[in-house]
Amino acid sequence: MEIIAGVDIGNATTEVAIAKKDEMKIEFMGSSLYKTTGLKGTEENIEGIKKAILLLLEKLNLKLENLDLIRINEATPVIGDVSMETITETIITESTMIGHNPDTPGGCGIGLGITIDIDDLQNLLENDEENYIVIANGNKNFLEIAKILNFSRNRGIKVMGAILQKDDGVLVNNRLLVKIPIVDEVQLIEKIPLGVKCCIEVASKGRVIEKISNPYGIATVFNLNSEETKKVVPLSKALIGNRSGVVIKTPQGDVKEKIIPAGNLYIKTNKSLESVGIQEGAEKIMKKISFLDVEDIFGEDGTNVGGMLKNVKNTMHKFTGENIDDIKIKDLLAVDTFVPQKIKGGLAGEFMCENAVGLAVMVGTEKNQMNHLANMIKNELGVNVEVGGVEADMAIKGALTTPGTGKPLAIIDIGAGSTDACSIDKYGRRSHIHLAGAGNMVTLLIQKELGIEDFNLAEDIKKYPLAKVESFFNIRYEDGTVEFFNEPLSTDIFAKNVLVKNGELVPIDIKISLEKIRQIRRESKRKVFVTNSKRALRKISLTKDIRDFEFVIIVGGSALDFEVPEMITESLSKYGIVAGCGNIRGVEGPRNAVATGLVLGDEEC
Known part of the structure; x- marks a missing residue:
C-alpha cells in the first residue's frame, strides 16, 4: 500500500488530498488547503505546497517520509x-468646472451669475443689476456668511447662489431670508476664478441635477455654439447622478481633451x-x-x-x-x-x-515548466513528484465522487483565475477546455466600478452579504430582512453600509448606496461566472449546443459563493439542464475536486 498526495495549485489556494492506495481500493484520509504563494505554476508555489501538505500530515499524525508520491496538476497561470x-482626460485650467456632490448641499434650484468674493459684496452699489454667485473661503463661519448674504440682499444685491469651502451649506441656508442654492466642501476654493460666468445647481432631496448634467443644458446657460458644446460633454458626464454641481466658464474656455x-x-x-x-x-x-x-x-x-x-x-x-x-x-x-x-x-x-x-x-505554459517545478518540489521535500493530467480531466474524476452522479456528465470548475469544463459520455469519451476568467476577475470588476483601492475590500464585497445599520439596535439586510440586537451597536458603524462577515459587521466606507453596491456585485458575477460557464459548455459540446448536457456539476472555490451556484443553475435551467454544486467524496462540498482526481490518477471514471 502506498500513500499518495494530490496537490491542486490554484490561483488563490493550494488544495491537498491524501489517500492510501493499493491494487484493490483507495481510502481517502483527509484534505487541506493553503493560500497559493506566488504566481500559479511558478517556483514560488513551493512554499504554499509545502505548508498545505505539512498541515494535513500533522492532522493525520504522518510525516513527509510516509508519503510515497505527490501528484501535481498542470497549473496554467491566469492574469x-x-x-x-x-x-478622456479632461485637463481643467483656471478651474473650469466643479463636478461636486457633497453630502449636504444647501437650498435648491439653479443659480446663474458672476463669481464674486464674499468680501467684495460691500463694494457693490445698491440695486446693482448684475447677478452674482458668492465665493466664501474658510475664514468665515456660517453665522458671518449668512449675515453678509442677508445684508447684501437687503441692499438689493442679486445673490443667486454660493460656493463654500467648509461643510456649512445647510447651516447657512437655514439662516437666509431668501433661499439660494449652495454648494459646500470645495477644498480648493481659492482656485475658482472671480468675475466669470457661473452656474450652480442643487437638486431637492432624493433627486439629481438635470440642467448642467446635460451638455445642451450647459450650452443654453452659456450660449455655446455646436463646437463648444462638444467640448463640455466630459463636464456634463461627470455631473450625471450628482445632487449638486457647478460649471464655470473661463474667458478662454480652457477645456482640453486628450x-x-x-x-x-x-x-x-x-x-x-x-x-x-x-x-x-x-x-x-x-x-x-x-x-x-x-x-x-x-x-x-x-x-x-x-x-x-x-x-x-x-x-x-x-x-x-x-x-x-x-x-x-x-x-x-x-x-x-x-x-x-x-x-x-x-x-x-x-x-x-x-x-x-x-x-x-x-x-x-509548456509541460516542461511543470516538470521543472515537480523536480524542485522533489528536491525540497524529498518525495517523488509527478505531473498529473490537465485540471479539467482531474476535476471530472473528483466530481464523479459526488453522491448521486454518473455518466454522461459535464462539470464546471470555477476557481480564482480560470474556468475549466470537462464532459464525459457514457462511453468514457471526454472533452475539456481551460478558459480565462473567474473569481479574481469578478473582484477586479467590483474594485474598478466602485473605485476601491483595496483589493481585499473588493474581495470581501464579492463574498459577503450587505446590510444597512438603521439604528443602534437593528440592521436591515440587503434582502429586506431585519435583525434586532439586545446590546447597542458600535457608533463606528451607525447609519453605515456594512458587510456581514463571519458574524461581524464590517463598515464599508464608500459613498455609494447599498443597492448600487449590490447591483455592481451581482452584475459582475453574472458577467464572468454565468458568461464563462455557458462559454465553457459550448466549447466542450460536440454540437456547440448547451442542450447537449443533461447534468452539470459546479465545483471549485467560487462554487462556495453565496450567489454563484444559484445564478448558474437559474441560467442553465432554461436549457433543461439539472445543475448544482458538487459534494466531492460526499464530504468536501464543491472543493478538492482536482486534488481528489489527482489521487485517483489512472483509475477508471
Missing part, C-alpha cells in the same frame, strides 16, 4: 487586468491574423474569439490594451524564465464595465465614469 475602452486610444486586439491563428477594436466592446471581442482556434493574442503598440498584454507576458517571462516570444496568450475573457476616472484639475475630487473593457487572459 487579469483592465483595459480602457476610451480614456484621448488615449484603447487600441486593437490581434488574434493569431494557424491560418490568419484577425483584429478587433477594444472600443467595439466585449460582445464583439468575444464573438470574434469564439470562432477562432487561438494560437496567440497580442495588442496594438502604444495603446492601453497593447501595454496591458505586454505586461502580462513580461510578468510570465520574469517568473518562468521563458523567452518572451515563446509565451503565448491562449484565451481571453472580455467584459464591459465602467471605471471612475478622476478629473485632473478639479476642486473637490471630481470624477466621471468611463466605459471600459475588463480583460482576463490565460497564458499557455
Whole structure:
C-alpha cells in the first residue's frame, strides 16, 4: 500500500488530498488547503505546497517520509487586468468646472451669475443689476456668511447662489431670508476664478441635477455654439447622478481633451491574423474569439490594451524564465464595465465614469515548466513528484465522487483565475477546455466600478452579504430582512453600509448606496461566472449546443459563493439542464475536486 498526495495549485489556494492506495481500493484520509504563494505554476508555489501538505500530515499524525508520491496538476497561470475602452482626460485650467456632490448641499434650484468674493459684496452699489454667485473661503463661519448674504440682499444685491469651502451649506441656508442654492466642501476654493460666468445647481432631496448634467443644458446657460458644446460633454458626464454641481466658464474656455486610444486586439491563428477594436466592446471581442482556434493574442503598440498584454507576458517571462516570444496568450475573457476616472484639475475630487473593457487572459505554459517545478518540489521535500493530467480531466474524476452522479456528465470548475469544463459520455469519451476568467476577475470588476483601492475590500464585497445599520439596535439586510440586537451597536458603524462577515459587521466606507453596491456585485458575477460557464459548455459540446448536457456539476472555490451556484443553475435551467454544486467524496462540498482526481490518477471514471 502506498500513500499518495494530490496537490491542486490554484490561483488563490493550494488544495491537498491524501489517500492510501493499493491494487484493490483507495481510502481517502483527509484534505487541506493553503493560500497559493506566488504566481500559479511558478517556483514560488513551493512554499504554499509545502505548508498545505505539512498541515494535513500533522492532522493525520504522518510525516513527509510516509508519503510515497505527490501528484501535481498542470497549473496554467491566469492574469487579469483592465483595459480602457476610451480614456478622456479632461485637463481643467483656471478651474473650469466643479463636478461636486457633497453630502449636504444647501437650498435648491439653479443659480446663474458672476463669481464674486464674499468680501467684495460691500463694494457693490445698491440695486446693482448684475447677478452674482458668492465665493466664501474658510475664514468665515456660517453665522458671518449668512449675515453678509442677508445684508447684501437687503441692499438689493442679486445673490443667486454660493460656493463654500467648509461643510456649512445647510447651516447657512437655514439662516437666509431668501433661499439660494449652495454648494459646500470645495477644498480648493481659492482656485475658482472671480468675475466669470457661473452656474450652480442643487437638486431637492432624493433627486439629481438635470440642467448642467446635460451638455445642451450647459450650452443654453452659456450660449455655446455646436463646437463648444462638444467640448463640455466630459463636464456634463461627470455631473450625471450628482445632487449638486457647478460649471464655470473661463474667458478662454480652457477645456482640453486628450484621448488615449484603447487600441486593437490581434488574434493569431494557424491560418490568419484577425483584429478587433477594444472600443467595439466585449460582445464583439468575444464573438470574434469564439470562432477562432487561438494560437496567440497580442495588442496594438502604444495603446492601453497593447501595454496591458505586454505586461502580462513580461510578468510570465520574469517568473518562468521563458523567452518572451515563446509565451503565448491562449484565451481571453472580455467584459464591459465602467471605471471612475478622476478629473485632473478639479476642486473637490471630481470624477466621471468611463466605459471600459475588463480583460482576463490565460497564458499557455509548456509541460516542461511543470516538470521543472515537480523536480524542485522533489528536491525540497524529498518525495517523488509527478505531473498529473490537465485540471479539467482531474476535476471530472473528483466530481464523479459526488453522491448521486454518473455518466454522461459535464462539470464546471470555477476557481480564482480560470474556468475549466470537462464532459464525459457514457462511453468514457471526454472533452475539456481551460478558459480565462473567474473569481479574481469578478473582484477586479467590483474594485474598478466602485473605485476601491483595496483589493481585499473588493474581495470581501464579492463574498459577503450587505446590510444597512438603521439604528443602534437593528440592521436591515440587503434582502429586506431585519435583525434586532439586545446590546447597542458600535457608533463606528451607525447609519453605515456594512458587510456581514463571519458574524461581524464590517463598515464599508464608500459613498455609494447599498443597492448600487449590490447591483455592481451581482452584475459582475453574472458577467464572468454565468458568461464563462455557458462559454465553457459550448466549447466542450460536440454540437456547440448547451442542450447537449443533461447534468452539470459546479465545483471549485467560487462554487462556495453565496450567489454563484444559484445564478448558474437559474441560467442553465432554461436549457433543461439539472445543475448544482458538487459534494466531492460526499464530504468536501464543491472543493478538492482536482486534488481528489489527482489521487485517483489512472483509475477508471
